[in-house]
Amino acid sequence: MARLKTQVVIIGGGPSGLLLSQLLDLKGIDSVLLEKHSRDHVLARIRAGVLEHGFTELMREAGCGSRMDREGEIHTGFFIAHNQIKDRIDLSGLTGGRTVMVYGQTELTRDLYSARDARNGKVFHQAAAVTPHAISGPTPYLTWQDTKGAAHRVDCDYIIGADGFHGVSRAAIPKDRIRTFEKTYPFGWLGVLSRTKPASPELIYARHARGFALCSLRSQVLSRYYIQVPLSDSVADWSDQAFWNELRRRLPVDVAGALQTGPSIEKSIAPLRSFVAEPMRYGTLFLAGDAAHIVPPTGARGLNSAASDIHYLYHALCDHYLQGDDRGLDSYSDRALARVWKAQRFSWWMTSLLHRFPDNSPYEQHLQQTELDYLLSSKAARTTLAENYVGLPY
């Protein structure tokens, strides 16, 4: 069996794992990253696109911010559409000048891979049967197999489980040492990416009796749209034409009238789910990002919550290796979870506000309408929305 030794093994080559390996490398901390899929596979996934300030700062600190700063769009607000009206949430005005960056997760991941290549980062793709061992003690190791079936072992000080919701890291923690919290929603989002001019230069979150819709974008020539669909629907049920027709029905007529349509480049359905595992540490294994928590996409918190975990973990590992100070590692789980739960609360709130809940009673429907009326009439309520959307401080 081929053997390697490193300081930190990172499982998962999504944004969490890549960002951490790059940040650690710049501080002289050695890591090995094991990714289950090929790079092409990872880069073919269409995911989120709204980055909060803390994330963009981490990308810059990682030396990966230049294309993002050139091609990404700064957004100072977004719209909530309802009853043929569009109300603007002035993120910048409500938060003392804070904004978000629209830059696709795919592009960000591409930039992180390029940065790892440029520094000869030890990133192994198509790593099969990745298995953490001895994680309760101080000398953990990983075993895995390469594409030829050859067995490998990596010894390390710490393992970072950044392998997403379906990864192996969380599952490696004994059941009686981890607690999970979950909420599922009775619908999903059908998303379409199309090479068309976006319906609006700023995002539109639309509440409609037929169900929620979102007009988002990756650039001014690449649009991303979503509509709420029942969980029983599949992509095959939705031709491009059916999608555009339904989207139009849920948008104010002026937006619908100006909507440019075109062939879908990507079309997929994602169920909406909230999930948290705690604690985010077991022995020498630390969980980060989707491996530990997921949110419904409504508040654009998923990727941003992953970034805040990486912020805490990065500083904790630097303190350990560069100052001999373990307080950051010891408090990682508590600090990360405190922020994770706020993102959970916000995502749940925004999901509850804007979707059609088929089983809601007339009373609950009234409350939902009142919540929206209150939000749009109260600067205090809009400020709460805005400060959560641009990202709470780390």
Ligand code: APR
């Ligand atoms: N071994 C190695 N790698 C694995 C394994 C495994 N057993 N299981 C999963 N992976 C890889 C996946 O292929 C994926 O590339 O781990 C990576 C996890 O990446 P993401 O799912 O993107 O999770 P994360 O990096 O935490 O990113 C946060 O924010 O916008 C949200 O859900 C969205 O992807 C997003 C996330």
Ligand code: PHB
């Ligand atoms: C997206 O562009 O994919 C997107 C934007 C905002 C959200 C969710 C998804 O809240």
